[in-house]
Amino acid sequence: MESDSKYSKLAKNSAVFLVGNLGSKIISFVIVPFYTYMLTTAEYGEADLVTTTVNLVVPFAMLGMNEAVLRFSASRELSHDELASNSMLVVVASVALSWLLYPLLSCVSIIGANIVPFLLLLNLQTFNNIFLQYLRGSGKSKAFAANGIITTFVMAVANVVALPVLHLGVFGYLASMVLAQLVGTVHIVVCSRVWEHLSLASVDRRVLSTMLRYSIPLIPNSLMWWVMSVSDRYVILFFLGAGANGLYNVAQKIPSIVNVVYSIFMQAWQVSAIEERDSEDNARFQSQVFGYMFVVLALASSLIAATAHPVYTVLMSSDYVDSWQPVAMLTLANLLSCIGMFFGTTYVVHKESKKAFSTTAVGAVVNIIVTLCLVPFVGIVGAAVATAISYGVMAAVRVRDTKRHVAIEYRKGEIIPAFLIIGLQVVLSFAPYSVTVLGIQVALFFVLVFALRRSLGKLFSVAAGIIGKRVAGRR
Numbered sequence: 001m002e003s004d005s006k007y008s009k010l011a012k013n014s015a016v017f018l019v020g021n022l023g024s025k026i027i028s029f030v031i032v033p034f035y036t037y038m039l040t041t042a043e044y045g046e047a048d049l050v051t052t053t054v055n056l057v058v059p060f061a062m063l064g065m066n067e068a069v070l071r072f073s074a075s076r077e078l079s080h081d082e083l084a085s086n087s088m089l090v091v092v093a094s095v096a097l098s099w100l101l102y103p104l105l106s107c108v109s110i111i112g113a114n115i116v117p118f119l120l121l122l123n124l125q126t127f128n129n130i131f132l133q134y135l136r137g138s139g140k141s142k143a144f145a146a147n148g149i150i151t152t153f154v155m156a157v158a159n160v161v162a163l164p165v166l167h168l169g170v171f172g173y174l175a176s177m178v179l180a181q182l183v184g185t186v187h188i189v190v191c192s193r194v195w196e197h198l199s200l201a202s203v204d205r206r207v208l209s210t211m212l213r214y215s216i217p218l219i220p221n222s223l224m225w226w227v228m229s230v231s232d233r234y235v236i237l238f239f240l241g242a243g244a245n246g247l248y249n250v251a252q253k254i255p256s257i258v259n260v261v262y263s264i265f266m267q268a269w270q271v272s273a274i275e276e277r278d279s280e281d282n283a284r285f286q287s288q289v290f291g292y293m294f295v296v297l298a299l300a301s302s303l304i305a306a307t308a309h310p311v312y313t314v315l316m317s318s319d320y321v322d323s324w325q326p327v328a329m330l331t332l333a334n335l336l337s338c339i340g341m342f343f344g345t346t347y348v349v350h351k352e353s354k355k356a357f358s359t360t361a362v363g364a365v366v367n368i369i370v371t372l373c374l375v376p377f378v379g380i381v382g383a384a385v386a387t388a389i390s391y392g393v394m395a396a397v398r399v400r401d402t403k404r405h406v407a408i409e410y411r412k413g414e415i416i417p418a419f420l421i422i423g424l425q426v427v428l429s430f431a432p433y434s435v436t437v438l439g440i441q442v443a444l445f446f447v448l449v450f451a452l453r454r455s456l457g458k459l460f461s462v463a464a465g466i467i468g469k470r471v472a473g474r475r
Contacts, residue, residue, distance in 0.1 A: 031156050032253050036317035038163040039173065041246030047173045048249045049237065050114050052230045054121045058129060059222035061094045061122055064215030066129045071214060073137025078207060080138060084194050085202035086211060087130050095123045117174035124181035131188045143191035150187050155180035217354050224360035228337075228367045228390050232375070232383035239376050248380040251323040254311060255330040258300050262293070262338035287409040290342060294411075295455045298418040301335045302448045304328075305425040306441035309433050326384035328429035332422055333388035336395050343398035346405050359401060363394030381430075417451045 035044060065087050072078040098105075098119055106115040128147075136144040158179050162172030189195070236245045305328035312324035340363070347356035367390035374382025402408060421444050428444075431437055449456070 031159065032250065033315045033317070034159070034163075035173075036250060036320045038159075039169070039246075041243040041319055042241075043170050043246070044249060045237070045242035045245035047170045048245065049110050049233065049242075050118055050170075050174060051121070051177065052233055053110055054118060054125060055230070056223070056226050057122055058125050059219050059226075061098065062126045062130050063090055063094075063212060064218040064222065065090050065211060066133045066215075067218045068211040068215035069130055070133040070137050072211065073134065078211075079202075080134075081197045081199060081202040082204065082207045083134060083137075083211075084131075084192075084197035085199055086204065086208045087134065088194075088198055089203055089208070091127050091130060094126050098122055114170070114174055117171070117178050120178045121174070121181060124178065124185055128181060128184050128188060131192060131194060134194070135188060135192050138192070140191060143187075147184055147187050147191075151180040151184040154183045217357055221357040221360050224357065224364040227364035228360070228387065228394070231364075231368065232371045232386060235371050235375050236380060236383055240379060244380055247320060247323040248326070248383060250316060250320050251326045251380065251384070252330055254304055254308065255327055255334050257304060258297055258331060258334040258338060261300055262297060262341065283407045283409075286406055290408060291411050291414075291455055292459045293342060294339070294415065294418070295452050295459060297335055297338050298422065298452065299445075299448060299456075301331045302418075302422050302425060302445045304331045305422060305429065306438075306445045308429065309438065323380075325429060326381050328426045329381065329384035329388055332426055333384065333391050335422070336388060336391035340391055340395035340398050343395070343402045346398075346402045350405060355401065359394055359397045362397055363390040366390040366393050411455060414452050414455055418448060421448045421451065 039047065069083055069087055073080075073083055102115065102119065105111055105118070111118045132144060132147060135147075155176050158176035159173060162168045162176050166172060168175065233245050233248060236248055308324050308327035308331075312327065313321055316323065340359075344356055344359070346352070347359075367386050370386035370389055371383055374386055376382075378385075425441055425444050428437055428441055
């Protein structure tokens with residue numbers, strides 16, 4: 001009965017995050033073709049580099065406090081007042097420092113004329129990232145999930161006005177992001193009622209030190225994730241130009257569905273992993289969860305790889321039609337990334353921040369080396385290959401490392417065939433496109449469904465059982 005409650009709670013939280021994230025992600029994917037018609041490849045590349053640079057700086061600006069807030073709120077080791085007050089101190093200091101650096105940052109060529117939206121995005125994301133985790137750790141999962149829908153919807157509407165109506169180009173795109181983040185900030189403040197938990201009396205050097213000792217070692221880890229995820233865009237910019245970077249950015253959009261699926265699950269999984277860390281059947285619990293997760297992600301990866309060409313040629317502007325070719329490789333990369341993140345939860349549970357960094361650093365170094373070797377010769381496809389290799393190395397190291405804490409059982413009879421099938425789809429993506437190639441790709445997807453049929457059946461059975469109990473409980 002206790003075991004069932006674990007899966008039920010994980011499924012309930014995942015469902016909440018699914019509803020919230022699904023709406024925001026659907027809007028995000030639907031509007032990508034709109035951007036390809038409204039922005040040139042060079043403009044899209046420029047806007048992407050600004051937002052990518054914001055994502056690079058944010059972990060430093062918030063000192064990794066988002067991770068500490070989630071960890072200590074989920075484990076209930078610190079009170080809400082202590083978490084909110086000490087986190088707000090970091091936000092205020094970060095905002096003040098960022099604007100003091102205005103003259104220096106305005107000289108950076110990548111930021112340049114976009115310095116004001118850059119700083120506003122940095123400040124708003126610093127607050128939002130920290131206090132979204134405060135919402136999540138406080139058990140307000142619905143508010144946490146709703147925030148994504150709200151910000152994405154506001155951004156989409158603002159862009160529809162800023163780009164085709166006002167013709168504001170890159171500035172309009174960035175201004176829409178700022179407005180969306182600002183609305184998201186208001187939503188967080190109202191839902192968390194954070195003002196009720198802020199007090200100078202709760203600002204404590206011991207508490208702040210405890211949080212920072214956990215969070216600061218995770219900053220280099222975030223940097224290494226950034227290196228593996230987006231540093232290749234700067235290499236592409238250097239060797240191939242902003243236009244190629246725009247193509248690569250669009251190429252990453254559909255494969256990122258794999259990460260979206262996992263991120264929805266991970267938001268619930270991290271909390272469950274922390275809560276169940278000392279349970280007697282933790283190994284069995286994690287083994288089954290990993291097995292079900294792998295089935296879903298593998299099938300999503302295979303389907304995206306199979307349909308990349310028709311999806312991109314139909315949806316995207318003709319200027320972006322060449323962005324389809326790296327899609328299968330990027331999809332494989334994202335699958336490996338999700339596996340690495342799953343096993344990275346072990347470091348969160350056991351507070352092994354330094355270990356999280358070292359394993360990510362291995363992948364980052366591999367990524368930089370391979371990207372620099374391949375991009376000058378094979379273009380954006382080389383960046384995709386480098387990304388897949390680096391995530392694969394990191395995932396392998398983390399799988400080995402996890403054995404020290406929990407003995408997870410792997411369904412090798414499903415995992416190995418799945419990687420072979422997806423690997424074959426990646427190889428086929430480099431062949432000249434034809435109806436025959438498309439037919440083979442789709443056939444391989446159904447072969448994978450057959451190969452994973454047992455776990456797929458168990459997953460449906462577990463899901464049906466949980467839904468049945470919830471329905472019965474409401475009667």
